[in-house]
Amino acid sequence: MVFTRGISMPTKTKSGSESQVKRTAVRDYGNDPFFVKKAEKSKAFLEKNGFPEALLNRKKALKKA
Amino acid sequence: MDLPKYPFFTSETFLDFEFESNGPNGKIKKVVRYSPQNANGVTYFNLGFGDWNETIGKIDDSAISNNQDRERILATVAATVLEFTRRFPDAMVYATGSTPARTRLYQMAIAANCNEIELFLTVYGFADNNWHPFKKGVNYTAFLAMRK
Numbered sequence: 030m031v032f033t034r035g036i037s038m039p040t041k042t043k044s045g046s047e048s049q050v051k052r053t054a055v056r057d058y059g060n061d062p063f064f065v066k067k068a069e070k071s072k073a074f075l076e077k078n079g080f081p082e083a084l085l086n087r088k089k090a091l092k093k094a
Numbered sequence: 095m096d097l098p099k100y101p102f103f104t105s106e107t108f109l110d111f112e113f114e115s116n117g118p119n120g121k122i123k124k125v126v127r128y129s130p131q132n133a134n135g136v137t138y139f140n141l142g143f144g145d146w147n148e149t150i151g152k153i154d155d156s157a158i159s160n161n162q163d164r165e166r167i168l169a170t171v172a173a174t175v176l177e178f179t180r181r182f183p184d185a186m187v188y189a190t191g192s193t194p195a196r197t198r199l200y201q202m203a204i205a206a207n208c209n210e211i212e213l214f215l216t217v218y219g220f221a222d223n224n225w226h227p228f229k230k231g232v233n234y235t236a237f238l239a240m241r242k
Contacts, residue, residue, distance in 0.1 A: 055112050068131045084186055
């Protein structure tokens with residue numbers, strides 16, 4: 030079960046059908062020091078080790094489409 | 095295998111997810127955050143997961159909640175990955191634990207939910223200084239996933 034916090038309004042699902050979802054306020058945790066530190070560490074790791082070629086190619090293909 | 099999960103809530107941006115662990119230690123608010131990031135020009139999202147501590151007003155990364163619902167929590171985190179990548183099909187999600195033990199938990203979450211995960215995601219694990227398609231039984235230090 031997934032609920033989007035906020036106000037009740039219909040949203041489209043991937044299939045295109047509409048469903049009512051409950052919405053209240055889930056806060057933005059983007060500035061939480063734990064998440065900020067983790068994101069910075071991930072950047073350092075990936076800048077050093079790179080990404081799998083297959084995933085990069087998929088990203089490129091999706092961008093072209 | 096459709097493992098039991100907690101219902102979860104998401105923010106309007108779909109970058110933040112909350113759910114409540116319920117067990118002998120009471121109700122504990124869990125948060126999953128997908129932080130947008132860029133490495134060498136490649137945009138991806140870092141998966142962060144932790145317990146919300148109302149007293150200190152932030153995520154408590156030292157918390158060991160021990161609510162005897164580890165599998166349910168891991169299944170719920172996996173479900174947020176599926177939901178997030180459903181919303182953002184071209185997103186790459188990176189995950190690693192803040193400790194080797196927590197990284198192992200992510201590995202267990204992927205392995206336990208692999209039937210469901212493999213239907214929708216391509217998962218890579220980092221081992222021996224390289225990325226490899228995820229295989230059960232191999233110890234990885236980091237993970238990357240993307241919608242198929």
